[in-house]
Amino acid sequence: MHNFPFDTVDLDANEVQTLEDTYTALKAKFSITLANDGDANLNKFELFNNNGAKIGGTLYINHSDTDCYLNFVKSSFSYSYGGRGGKGGQSFVYDKCQVWAFVALKRDFGRVLIRKETFTDKVLEIVHPIELKFKDDKVFSQYFYVVANDSEKAKAAMTPDFRDLLANLMYKDFVIEIIGDTLVIRNNQPINPEETVYMAELASKIASLQ
Numbered sequence: 001m002h003n004f005p006f007d008t009v010d011l012d013a014n015e016v017q018t019l020e021d022t023y024t025a026l027k028a029k030f031s032i033t034l035a036n037d038g039d040a041n042l043n044k045f046e047l048f049n050n051n052g053a054k055i056g057g058t059l060y061i062n063h064s065d066t067d068c069y070l071n072f073v074k075s076s077f078s079y080s081y082g083g084r085g086g087k088g089g090q091s092f093v094y095d096k097c098q099v100w101a102f103v104a105l106k107r108d109f110g111r112v113l114i115r116k117e118t119f120t121d122k123v124l125e126i127v128h129p130i131e132l133k134f135k136d137d138k139v140f141s142q143y144f145y146v147v148a149n150d151s152e153k154a155k156a157a158m159t160p161d162f163r164d165l166l167a168n169l170m171y172k173d174f175v176i177e178i179i180g181d182t183l184v185i186r187n188n189q190p191i192n193p194e195e196t197v198y199m200a201e202l203a204s205k206i207a208s209l210q
Contacts, residue, residue, distance in 0.1 A: 005034045006057035006072055006097075015097060018191055019072070022099070023059075025193035026070075030200060031062040056097060061200050067104035068203040070196070072097055099196045101185040101203035105178070109157040110150035114166065114176040117145040137163055143170050165205055174199075 005023070008016050026032055034057075056074040074097055112132075121131070132146040132154060140163045148154035166176070172195075173188040183206065185199055 005059070007074065008056075011074075011097065015191075018193070019097060022191055022193045022196045025197050026059065026061075026200060029197050030204075033060045033062060034058070061204055068200075068207045069102050070200060070203075071100045071102060072191070073100055097191045098189070099187055099191050099199060101199045103183040103185075103203050103207045105157075105181040105183055105207075107157045108153065108180050109178040109183075110148055110153040110180070112146065112148045112154050112158075112176075112178040114144055114146050114178075115174075116170070117143060121145045134158075134163065136160075140167060143167075161209055162206070165202065165209065168202065172198075 006019050008019065011019070054074050055071055057072040058069055059072075060069040130147055132148050132151050133141045134155070135141075137160065144166065146154070146158075169176075175186045175188065177184050177186070185203060187195060187199060189195065
């Protein structure tokens with residue numbers, strides 16, 4: 001593809017093709033522009049620091065009254081085989097891409113983590129209750145695990161409209177981290193066009209909502 005805006009070094013042919021298909025799908029749905037500074041806020045997010053990842057490209061999603069962009073994040077993985085007890089075998093390293101969406105918010109949320117609640121979360125909550133609950137929104141509280149460093153600030157910022165948007169993530173493998181007025185949505189699955197367009201749409205709606 002001419003002027004392909006992503007780092008494709010060490011990606012296999014299938015991964016590159018998926019990136020091309022994703023880029024085409026985004027251009028069909030949004031007005032997008034390229035950027036070179038999409039990593040300006042990444043290092044402060046635990047999701048990024050714990051992932052050993054690097055930026056492979058950034059696209060700004062241009063919608064009226066929104067400020068959001070997509071980072072195409074390359075992560076390195078390794079596997080080995082052969083040899084007894086892990087010795088004498090061969091090791092291989094390969095790169096895969098994920099897409100993370102960033103949104104500039106108009107309110108300060110403090111520091112917040114939002115993800116699907118697991119059975120382990122429910123058990124630990126009985127012993128050590130730290131989860132932020134919304135008594136007026138039992139469905140949201142049932143499906144999502146929310147922790148915040150300032151519960152009052154987070155509750156004020158996580159309005160019913162905001163929570164309604166996130167309700168669409170019940171069946172998605174997404175994780176949201178918010179620091180102050182910057183929100184990141186991480187997709188834990190490998191990149192694909194449909195999920196990326198969905199993430200861009202969600203980011204645009206969140207940005208417009210605030």
